[in-house]
Structure formats: structure tokens, C-alpha cells
Amino acid sequence: MGKNLKRVGILTGGGDCPGLNAVIRAVTKAAMGGGIEVVGIEDGYLGLIQNRMRVLNNEDVSNILTTGGTILGACNKSNPAAYSVPEGEGWVVRDVRDKVVEHYESAGLDAFVVIGGDGTMSSAVKLIERGLNIVGVPKTIDNDLWGTDITFGHDTAVQTAAEALDKVHTTASSHHRVMVVELMGRYAGWLALNAGLASGADVILIPEIAFDIERICSKCVERSKHGKRFTIIVAGEGAKPAGGELFVERVDDTSPDPIRLGGIAHYVAREVETRTGLESRSIVLGHIQRGGIPTPRDRLLATQFGFHAFELLQQRRFGRVVVEREGKIGSTPIADVADKIRTVPLDHVLIRSARAVGTYFGD
Amino acid sequence: MGKNLKRVGILTGGGDCPGLNAVIRAVTKAAMGGGIEVVGIEDGYLGLIQNRMRVLNNEDVSNILTTGGTILGACNKSNPAAYSVPEGEGWVVRDVRDKVVEHYESAGLDAFVVIGGDGTMSSAVKLIERGLNIVGVPKTIDNDLWGTDITFGHDTAVQTAAEALDKVHTTASSHHRVMVVELMGRYAGWLALNAGLASGADVILIPEIAFDIERICSKCVERSKHGKRFTIIVAGEGAKPAGGELFVERVDDTSPDPIRLGGIAHYVAREVETRTGLESRSIVLGHIQRGGIPTPRDRLLATQFGFHAFELLQQRRFGRVVVEREGKIGSTPIADVADKIRTVPLDHVLIRSARAVGTYFGD
Amino acid sequence: MGKNLKRVGILTGGGDCPGLNAVIRAVTKAAMGGGIEVVGIEDGYLGLIQNRMRVLNNEDVSNILTTGGTILGACNKSNPAAYSVPEGEGWVVRDVRDKVVEHYESAGLDAFVVIGGDGTMSSAVKLIERGLNIVGVPKTIDNDLWGTDITFGHDTAVQTAAEALDKVHTTASSHHRVMVVELMGRYAGWLALNAGLASGADVILIPEIAFDIERICSKCVERSKHGKRFTIIVAGEGAKPAGGELFVERVDDTSPDPIRLGGIAHYVAREVETRTGLESRSIVLGHIQRGGIPTPRDRLLATQFGFHAFELLQQRRFGRVVVEREGKIGSTPIADVADKIRTVPLDHVLIRSARAVGTYFGD
């Protein structure tokens, strides 16, 4: 393998996230501008396992900057080091990295870019062990990837959630009601905190701060006594009561190790109504938080992340993942971010600001 | 009481609906322009029962055209002819129309406008029987009021729902999945049909067409075999299987006679996944469909409805409700529309268009 | 030519309009469902003149329902009966209908659909004279086509304009200022009237009502004296002062007979500032009114129009154009609508509603 790259691949792993196509476009356009051919790998690692790839040209990446989804397809459950294959009546888990190495080599790839979350990065580490050249681009609407201050997709998810909360606000203000809205975010509170604070929620429940249901009830009653017609409670799907268990509803299939989340909104609404007599409703916003046209900010961030991924390729700085820290685009070893999550520090200025404007965290 | 009106009231009944404030503004500005004083009645009929009213001035109705909610407040459960009052440990239902007549007269009202759905109109009929002068303005996001081709609020709800479906579309297209999205609409399919057709849903389930779950499963499998990565199913909350019962989840509190709706999305998603093995997810969009800033079209419709309500007042054509039929604003007796709903005719051009572009109704 | 259609064409003429792709999709899907092949004609009539066509398949019309623009391309200046061709140093106008007939026949078309405005329909009439089977679908953001109460694209344009006006509103309210916003609409006031009324404009100038600049100035001064911080004036590009000429700025290239419009906003802002001393600004919204993702309502209308165009084809009712009148989809002879425009009747309920809520028309 010579010094100069001739051909690189790109794949998108894990769940949907606005901005994926913007990264694909940036990597492809930058690479083609540098005389490097780009190969699109279909359906995440599955395309490497099943040898489904195609050369991307200018036409393929035209008019995709503003579109949601991924032109390459994605697949959550295809870690090559632990790949489920049918056997007899059931399934067995196999290490199919040999196949991946074979297809990587036969396709003439010098390296490839993986765009994904913690699960995708963990799988990448396992392939790096086998000598493959990989550059990572972090992706999650939850903003919980360790090592980077921000990920593309998060701004769009915050906007989708905040717009829904704005709508709930008008409904709630016409009727005397407690509205509980459950947002995504897995074990981190970034999405609930950002969307809740941006829309002026009265109570925000996040996984980082265990809540006391009795105190939330008191807060609702107190507001009602002070003539407030309504209380809006935003709950991250991973929020839990002090001493309590995580509620279980959604299986997070973007994680290689499925975690169970959700149910929190129904729980809180039911308890508040039962304990206080105040009419309460719950809304689970669900998958619409993952979709949609990326915000301009996410398109910009995704474009810069894609560009820097190309720079890392060019500089042969493999095994690294693009990050933004302290306002600057840079990189860090993939191994450092795999299987870790970044939660909201309790003294974060967002939390202190929220408390200062009267937001209650249920603690 | 002389020929010329001096003072009229206005109230908003039932659930939230984008455009309420635009009607209030139009009635108030038109009346003030005609030298008539307008009294805002708070929290629907409750304000008449409890004598809570205030004179509206120009300031009150400035800058409310584009806002959601209602500046007057609303209340679902305050039919004066059958009003629940606490007695002992429980509640008893009383006819408190005497009180309403008393407050109406002591406030010096010559007439008043009620903005509401079928429940609000039914209550109005009971007050007209007692000699009160009432003009109705129909209101429902469900577009199911008998006697009018369209109601304000519906366009905004369709837009909210269609935007959510557009987001679901991008997510679904990246993953192999069946997505079932439950929309409101009560016993009529207007909202599901309009939003589903506008967003290109593959299957639309509405109360007017009983569905066969087995055929829906076949449709999903067939699409999957033809290489389609996903199927999007839109279900009105009142949709039901042939020979089946309505699913029960939501109590519709905008109706005087609470009806039970919903649960359909979970049912369909579970059945499809179980019977076909295709990964399936459900989303219940919920109350965000009732909220938000009204679309320009709803602001226009609400303004024209409010204006015509004023014309009816001026012409002393009481006991009538504003409607739009065959593209024209007009009116019809309130008694004719109370307690009736308008469902989608099976030969409606929307249904025929939908079938022509390949939409499946599960029949 | 047998009774049953085997192959039909489709083209989009004139300027851009949200919803074009939704019509193309509806016609194509409905036709394919009926076993009829659809041929896409490129760049309006130019594709017929230059014989550029391609068969459309399911793939071509997938995922285009929600997109702006037209997948077929459009061309404003290609009336086959009067087509400009270069000759020597200049251009001469030729009748190239023979070529069109030749290409129509060699392509095996039984009929074709033209989607366009008054210019496109005029050209269609000239081709019908030569025996071609044509069905028209009206298209204009201006809503000024004679014979139909509404055209798709208009709702999206109203929404774009109203959203811009909402933004101007917040800016104006913070500063003491007169803001004049010029909207499109050609010789009809539909767009200015609908967007202006929907956003609560103080003054609306439309071509149908000649304005008196001195009275507009008085209105601004009067508002200022009453403590109103601002006045928002919406002007249709075709509005003109009593006894005055049309202002000239924009050449409307969607018309076969280019008309000159615009300049009105600069004129009004300059006059108001000069005559009253009130700080005044003008904004010309321009081409963004023609673009963008169609609103759900426009997607629905375009789908129904496309479906009915297919029905007309099937029924061999050629020479007709789809319309919506009195709330119903139907059709009328193309010859009746060509070269005519529909302006706002002075006693329209929109104008009466607008006056009732205090809107001033400058008369």
C-alpha cells in the first residue's frame, strides 16, 4: 500500500440521525476533489460482511445535503465481531471479521469512514485490531458520545422536540392540565434538558438527577394554587425516581447491547393525577425525533465533520474519530470513545441557568 | 331590547384548536367597528355559570391572530343543562341554566357567540330553548362537524401530522421497518386521510373503512418482497378491524359524552410484527395535533368565520352556526349540527385519488 | 387510434410552482395502475419541439410528492405556434407545430397532460387546433387562472409570504417604522390579500383597488398618533395608484406576453418617508415565493388535480382543463381559460372581512 490514498469507503451505522447525508456528501466531494475514489458501503457493516458496495459519483451526492436519512442505508445489528447468523431453528453469534477483511481488500480500499454512535465505534475498534484503516465520525441525536462536546443530529432533534413542546404549551394554556412529554436521549439528559429549557418547561426530569414523585406533585399543586393554569413536565426516557428502577418500554436498537428505556411519561402522569387530582396527560414523542430535514446548524456541523474525516484520511491518521471540543474541530482515538457515554455534569451552566429561571428538576 | 345590538359576548368551548384567537379577534374588531361592545366570557360556559366575564378592548385582541390557544380559556365539561356539581362525597348533575340566564341578563348581553364543536353546539341548543340569542362558530381539528365542509384548525392539524409523517418517512427509509402512526380524528377519517395522503403513506386506516389485519400484513410482506425498505401505515384513532371493536385508550374529553379511542397503532404494529416477522414500531402523535400556531389558511378561515358570525349578530339571525359549503361562507341552524358528525363518504375524490396513487385502505 | 389509451405524455410549462411533482406523480401512478404508459416530456413544450422525452417508471415518481420544482424541467418561452429561433444576427418567430405533431406521433402518444398557467393553456389551444389530444392542469402561485377557484401552489406561496410577514412584524414592533413588503401575484391581488390578511397587515394594496398615496400617508400618521409603533403595508406587485401607471421592475417570464411588474414597494416606502417623515423600509420578497416544499394542502390539491386529469384522459374528454369550483373537482374547456385572468371581486368575503377587522386598502 503506497503513501497516497486511491480508494476509500464510507458507511453509516446505527439508528437514523439528521445530517448523515451531509457527512457522506462532504467526505465524497472532498475526496473526489483530491483525486480519491469513494466507495459507498451499503447498510452499515452489513455491506462489508455481504460485500455490497458501489462507487459514489458526483451525481450520487448532489442534492442530498438537505435530506434526512442516509443514501447508504443503515443497520443496527451487524457488529462483524459478534454477528448473529441463523443456525438450525435459532441464531448463533459468529466472528465474521475474516469476511470483512477479505471484502475490504478485494474492493481495494485503503481505508474507510464509519459514521455512527458508541456501538458503531465499538465495532470499529474490533476491526482496527485486524489491521483495517478506519476514521470515525460520531453520530447521535442524543449528544451522549464521550469525547465530543456536540454531535450533529442533536440540534435537529432539539428543534423537533422544542417545536412539539411549543405546541403542547398552547394546548396546556387553554385547559387546566399537567402535560408530561417524554423525549429520547437514552441515559443522558441532553435532549430533555435542551428542548425543555428552550421551550420553558416547568419541570425537567433527566437521568442524571433522580426525582422524587411526591415533590413533583407538590410543585404541580403549588403552581395550581398560584393561579398557573398548567404545568409542563419534560422527561428524558432514561429519567428515574430516587431509589427507583428505570422504566421499561423501548428497546434501544441503536445500541449493540440493547437497553430498555421509556414508560416514564405514563408513570409520572398517572402518579400526578392519582396523587393530586389534577388532570394529567402524557405524550411520547418517539421516532419523529430521529427524522426530518437537518437544521442548517447540523448541516454545517456534519459538513465540517465530514471534511475533517477526509483530512484525517489524507494524513493517514487512522483509528481516530472526529470531535468538537472547546469550539474546535479535532480528533481523538476511537478506542477512547467506544462504549462510553457522556452525561450532563450537575454543575453545567445549562442546569444552573435552568434552575435560575425557575425550572424544577424534581430533586 | 331594541333593534340595535349594544353588547355581545363570546366564549370558546371544548378542546384546543388553532384559530380560536383569530375568531375572537375578528368578532371583536368587527363589533367594535360597528359600535358594539364585546364581553369575553371566561373558560367556556363555565364563565356564564360562574359569572366571570370582562369587556374586551382593542389591546386585548392585538397580536393574537397568529397565536395558538384561546385568550378566553376553555372548559370541556360545563354544559349548563347538565352540569356536574359536588354533593356529599360525590357529584350530581344539575340544570344550572337559570344561573346562566341570570348572568346573561345582568351583564346586559344582547347575544353571544359560542365557538365550539358538536358538544358546545348541543349545549347552545339547550340555552336557545331558554331564549338566549346565540350564534355558533364551528371548531374542530377533526373536521367532522356536520353541516360544514371545513372547519378552522383542521389545516393546522393536517400540517402538524404531515410534518411528523415526513420525519417518520426519512427514518423509515434508512431502516427496514413498518412504522404505524396513530393520528386523532375521533370517529371520522379526515385527519388521517388528509395527512396520510399528503405525506404519501402506504396504508391509511380510517373509521369509515373496516380493515383486515391479515391483508395489511400481506401488503407489508409484498412490499418487502418488491424491495421496498419500509411501509408507513397511518391510522386514525377511530379505525377498527372488520367485525372488531374500537380500541380503547384515550378518553375524548372534548365531547360531552366521553368516547374512548386509540390503541390502534400499538395493535397494528404488534400484529404485523408477530404475524410477518417484520420489525414494526408505533407512534401516537397525541395532543401536539391540537396545538401550535395556526396556518395562514386557518387564520383566514377563522377570520372569515368570525366576520360572518358578526354579520349574523347584526342581522339578528340567532340560533345559526357559520358554515362553509361549496366554497362559500354561510350559515345553518345550530340545532341541525348539534350532536351529529360528518364522516368521509366512501366515494369521496380524496379516497378515489388515494386508491389511484396506490394507497391501501386495508379492505 | 383505438378506444383504450396505451401511452400518454406529461409536461410542465411556465414558472416554478410547488406541487408540480405531486401532479406528475398522481398522473403517472394512476396511469400505470390503469395499464397506461407515461412519457415525461422535458422542459415544457421544448421537449415536444426538440423530441426530448423518456418513459417514466415507478422509481421516477417515488419520493417526489414532497419536493419542490419539477422533475421534468420547465421552460417559459416555448409556445410551438410562435417559437423564437435564431436567424442571422437576431431571432425570428416560427410556427413549429408540425414538428410537435411529428414527435407526438412518432412517440406513440395517445394524448398528453400539460400542467401550466394561462400561457401554457394558450399554447395548448394552438396544438388542439392541430388535432392533438390534451388535458390541462392549471398551475399558478398567483391563483389568477380563470375558471378555477383555487390552484395548487397558491397555499404554499401564501404560507411563505405570511411567514415572512410574521417575521417583519416582530422587527417592526420593536422599532418605530413603516414596513412595505412587495409580494407577487401579477395583475391579481389574491396573494397579497391572503397573505396580508393572514398576517394582520395594516394596509393591503392590490391591483383591483387603486390606492391614494396621500391617504396611505394619513393612515400611517394617524396610527403613529394613536401610539401604534409601526405600520405594515403589504403590496401586490401589480398594485397601482389611482390614475397612475403600473410600476415597472420585474418581467414576468411565466407569461408568453411578458408583462412588467413591481417597484411598488420602493415607491410607497419612499413616498411615505418623504411625505410624513416616518422612517420607512421596503422589502421585495421575490422568487422565494415560487419555491419550497409544497404545503400538505397543496400536495392534496395537486394529487386530486392529477387524478382527475387521469380520469379525463381515460374518458377521452380531451381539450379540457381540471378546475375546482364550489368545493368540487371538475373540468372546463381549455379554450375558456386560456389568456384570461381571474381578479379578486370587490365584494369578496375576504375583502369584506379584511375591512371589518380594520385593514385599509388605500382607497
Next chain:
Amino acid sequence: MGKNLKRVGILTGGGDCPGLNAVIRAVTKAAMGGGIEVVGIEDGYLGLIQNRMRVLNNEDVSNILTTGGTILGACNKSNPAAYSVPEGEGWVVRDVRDKVVEHYESAGLDAFVVIGGDGTMSSAVKLIERGLNIVGVPKTIDNDLWGTDITFGHDTAVQTAAEALDKVHTTASSHHRVMVVELMGRYAGWLALNAGLASGADVILIPEIAFDIERICSKCVERSKHGKRFTIIVAGEGAKPAGGELFVERVDDTSPDPIRLGGIAHYVAREVETRTGLESRSIVLGHIQRGGIPTPRDRLLATQFGFHAFELLQQRRFGRVVVEREGKIGSTPIADVADKIRTVPLDHVLIRSARAVGTYFGD
């Protein structure tokens, strides 16, 4: 004056900017939570000069988080150190700081917050010289304030501009055309660069990079030859040709020293059409870039800026302005930022990313 604050003021200076109300709300809520009374000063420094102030209560700052404009009003031309007052037939400039000090003291203010751009900060410096306690919060949609990496309002402006560009994109793609869109941004290219890159503009002209009109023409012709149907050029209002003058159209009234900007779009469109024969159009987006509902991100940034302004007040760290640097909220002396602007560094990752994806800067 004791150690603990009892009463603080707040004013908004300069032009409109989405997020002003979110800052006012955050400062007021945080202060009231700390037992400090907040006085709203009307119409910027004018309220201090004319002694127009009112105590803000919880009601005043409810429901303003998501609204555009400023509840306090703003005024561009009221620098107390150089205030224009009428004298005889004309105007004279006076130093009215004595009056401001008098009103500040009679109102019992311990300090006040000024929210504004470089002009507002310059005026603040002149009042600090007279012993007033001031904390600044930077505000500009242009993002050009020295000392901070980001200002609230910019994200909303980028979104408004990018949405307009997205609409232009669809129109342009249907017709063969060069579209030139002029955005705000004064002498800095942030707005044009961010919105242009986010929407995939082909050419971006910013004040930091002098352009060569001949090369832009070549670019347009080259694209046309390669089958591209259109070219979209985004121009910051302060962009200028190499060796050329700034074009003159708009007086920037948010600056104490009015600067003249604009006209660039008309110039570029005219030159391209004349020199290449390609049909070209220009759009000047104008004041709608300053208005509208703030994006969730701007609401969050404004809330954090307001909260930190309160912290600075509490800590009696007067004479400082809130900034965000390297991803962290902090502060810097007001004197350091007054009258300075921050332009785009030529090696900024945004510019390098843009070049890598094929954006042309006209150089």
C-alpha cells in the same frame, strides 16, 4: 451603596434580534429569584434619557421566551454621550449623560444590563466613565462582535436565510438560471458563509475575500457547460470586487456610525447576465433576517447569556460583557469589544470545508 444589589435595570439597544426577550426573561427571573427587583428601561438608552422605566414582574416575562422582538422596545440612535436634539431648524448633538446619571440614581438602580451590538457597547463605555455600573450582553444576528465566538440571533438568521435559499434552490433547478441572493452581515461574512454553506450554494461572496466578477462569470458558464441547470450565488451585503468599492444601498441603522451596504446582488446578477448571456435574477432578503421566533438554540444561548449577566451583577463584576469562547460562557471587559468587529479568518475550518466541497469564493 451596600454590597447587596436591590434593584437593577435592563435595556435593549440597536436593531432587532431574535432572543432579546429570552435574555430579558432570564435576567428578570434570576434576579427576582435572588430577591432583586428588575426595572425595564424603555426604548434602549432613550428610556434612561427620558426617564421611562417600569418595574418588571413575573407576568411581564411569562410567555416571552419564544417571541421575537423586545418587550422593552429598542432605539438605534440614542447614545447619551452624543445625542441628537432638535435646535432651531436642525439638529445638534449633545452630551446628555448628566440626565442619564440623574435618572439612574433617582430610580434607585444599583446597576443595569445593556443588551446590544458594538454601538450599544460603545455607548455603555461612555456611561461607565461616569460611574454607572453596567453589564453587557452581546447581540447581533451578524455574529461579528469582537470577543465572543457566537451571539444569539445568529442561528435564527442563518435558519431564515438557509430556508429562503432552499426555496430558491427548487426554483432554480427547474429553470436554467443564475440566482444571486444578498444576505445581511455587514462587514463580516458569517451569515453569508453559514447560510450559503448550509444550503449548498455554488458561489459564496463575503467581505473577507475580494471577488473577481470575470471569474464568477467563468464559473457560471463552466457549470452550464457541464450540464448544471443553475448556479446559486450567495452574497454578503458587504462583499466587494477586488479593487472595488463597497456597493451602497442600505444604511445600517444599528450602528452608531451609519455604514452603507448592499446593492451587491443587483450588481452581480446584472454583470453575469450581460457578460455571459445566462438569465440571472437577484433577491435581497432584507429585514426578515432580523425577525421571527428564535430557534431553540438561540433561546438556549440567550438564556445562558442572561443568566451569566445576572451572575456578573451578583458578583459586582461591572463593566464586563458576557461572551462565549471555546465553548464556554464567560466575560470580558466591555471596553475591549466596543467598536470592534470580528470577521471570518481566511483559514477558518468553515472556509476550508466549503472549498473542499466545491464552493467557490470568487477569488
